[in-house]
Amino acid sequence: MADAQSIYNLYQAGVNYNNRLEPNYYDDVDTSVDMFQGKQWRGLELDEDSDLPQPVLNFIRRFVTFFVASLTTSNLKIHLSPYLQSTGVTIEGMSNVQVTEMVNSHIEFLLEKFKMEFRLREASFDSAITGDACAHFYFDTSIKPYGAESGDIEGEIVMELVDGINIIFGNPNCNETEPQPYILVVGRDTVDNLRKEAIEQGMSENEAGQIVSDSDYQWQLGANGQIENENVDEYGKALFIYCYKRNENGTISVAKSTPTVMIFDEIDTELSYYPIAWLNWEKQKNTYHGRSLVTDLIPTQIFINKMAAMIMYHLMMSAFPKLVYDENLLPDGVDNRVGRSIAVDNIGDRPMNTIIDQIQPGNMSPQIIQALDTIVGYFKETAGISDASIGNIENPKNTSALIAIQEATSIPLGNVAANMSEWMENVGQILIDMMGTYYGIRPLVMKQEGQRSLHEFDFSQLKSMWLNVGCSVGESTKYSEITVIQTLSNLLQGGYIDFMQFLERVPDGYVTQKQELIDDIKMRMGMQQEEAETESEETAQAQEDPLASLSDEELVYFSQQPPEVQEQLLAQAAGM
Structure with a gap:
């Protein structure tokens, strides 16, 4: 209690x-x-009367967005496989391999309901910014899993993302959930x-x-x-x-x-x-909290903002010359509007520049801009972002070298990608546990050849099955897709594949309405095949019966000829 x-x-x-x-x-x-x-000047002390501008060159947002986009993939999938590839019959009259395939199909269905690709990106942003992210699962008995088609079946697994700051571990020196x-x-x-x-x-x-x-x-x-x-x-x-x-x-x-x-x-x-999947951006020793990507970037980000602020302040104060004048001769001040004349009393023999003149501002040292550029360059490199990785290269000629550089730049992200894969595997383990505990006998959604159908299945047997959960979450960039397209183009030009095979393997997004185009081509190819088959049948019939290809007038002429002439005509038609 x-x-x-x-x-x-x-x-x-x-x-x-x-x-x-x-x-x-x-x-x-x-x-x-x-x-x-972008609230990067909050907490920085400035004088109340300070005219110092507060620019924000938000490299942190750019870095975080780039890394999250690089790490998350649009082909997210959890793979279940039995530890022992047994073909023996289980409770449902199926082998454990067949059962695993059915459960894989239902997990795919659940991930679509969770909008897991979006959730993975959201969790990646959370962990990159705060160090931690968490998925919390519970079973809601008020939900009908398939709407009106569910019948009396009630209850569905629900997933929610929780801020890492709102998770408390009983043993905070351990970052694993199960020993807690x-x-x-x-x-x-x-x-x-x-x-x-x-x-x-x-x-x-x-x-x-x-x-x-x-x-x-x-x-x-x-x-x-x-x-x-x-x-x-x-x-x-x-x-x-x-x-x-x-x-x-x-x-x-x-x-x-x-x-x-x-x-x-x-x-x-x-x-x-525990129905809790815990994610760290980078794991830290002896604490369940991870280290965020942003933490190490903050000091340099503040310095860059301050340098930009002082450069702006220098331009504001000294970019334009200042007028100075003799107040005795110009007691009413100077009218500096365009085309206006200036009245001067008793100008005498004094040079004009002793009555009114301009103070030329001092030039800012170019080393300041050079130093800022150098610091920004080092900032990007130490964060793991190169020009090659973000595609900031004009007309790259050696694309193979470019891809190699990009892949080498992404190597430090391997640990983060491994953490995300582990997180998704934990999600899969939790889903199996909850399905085996709460589902009982209920319809299961199967997806075969693009069509979904319902099959009854006893999920309680999952509690006694020994399943391996795997998931790969890796880099997903345009360069890898461009490489695929270049390879497919070379195969097409070499005649190793046809255009339909090329089109079916082109990554989504490069051909507008790709599936409709594939369907149209298949339909056209089917029509051409039917026409070819019809012509072939007509040719075969003509060869079997030479008279079938003759017109009515030719048949009348043929019938009026003597037998020896008819034999000659038939021989000629057969030899054509």
Whole structure:
């Protein structure tokens, strides 16, 4: 049995751990978010009367966007395979290989429902900026998985992304989920939603009324996470905490509470794995928090902004000459408008430049611009971005060398790609565990030859199967696609493949309405084949019966000839 206060104490222990990290975890994460969003002068002290401009040359956003785009792929897929390729019959009368194929098809269906390609990019952005990302899974019994076609089947697996700042590990010195004694998933929801959920779990309305809004949002992500609606009664928000724990029998239990009220007490989920997939951008020793890409870029980004600000300030102050004049001769000042005359008293023999003149500004040293360019160049190189990797090369001639440079530049991203692959494998393991626990016998979506169909399947047998989960998340750039197109073009020109084989293998996006074009060509080829077959049949019939090709007049002429002449004519027709 758990109570709200004990769960809240676990949450406070996690908050205290984060605050004791050096640098302070919450400050570090908020600074990274601000820098990515372009709020790069926040917290930098300037005099109130300072005219120094505050330019933002946001290299951080460009770097993060480039790396995420390079790492995420549009061909995301989780692969299941049995450890033992047995062909023996299982419960459903199928081999474990056949069962695995069916489960693979359903996982593909779930990933499409989750919009997993978009979610992977979102998680990649989160981890690149804050160091961490998390996917939280739960089984929603109110959802019909296939709509009206589900019949009496209810319940579907739901995935949500949670900010890494809202995940508390029971052992914060370990970055793996399964060894954890407990894991907290924290968030904020409206009081109205929390009260409804509590009543659905069997709480009376009076007890649910004890759930009230609070201001416990100081540890939410970013400045925007700490701004909420005020004075909206039940539509105010309150902190909630999911507390997952591993039971003595090895299964996972879950409880949910606010700081003061239990929404539901510990429930045995019967899951074998925590329904939490944890992702670090770069793993760090002895802490479950990862190191973000942004953290190392911040000092140089600030320096570049300051240098650009001082260059701008110099231009503002001294780019144009200043007028100086003799106040005794020009007591009303100088009219500097175009074409205006200037009245001077008692000019006498004094030179004009002693009455009014211009102060020429000093020239800024070109070394400043050169130094800034050099620093920006080093900044890009140390971050792992070269001109070749971003395609900043005009008319590249040696494309093979260009691709080799690009691949060499991406080598440091291998560790990050491995972390993402591990994250996706954890997602696959969680899905198998939840399907085997909650689905029972239900229809399964099979996709064969582009068509989907439903087949009944007993998912509970997954709990006793030994499956290997694999996933590859790697670099996806235009250069790799260009290489494919060049290779296909060479094969087509060499006659090793035909145009249809070329078109079917061209990456999507390079040919508008590619599938429609393929269908049209296939239809045209089919019509041509039918015409060729018809001509072939007519030719064969003409060879079998030479008279079949004669017109009515020719047949009349043929019939009027004597037999020996008819034989000669038939011989001539057969020899043609």
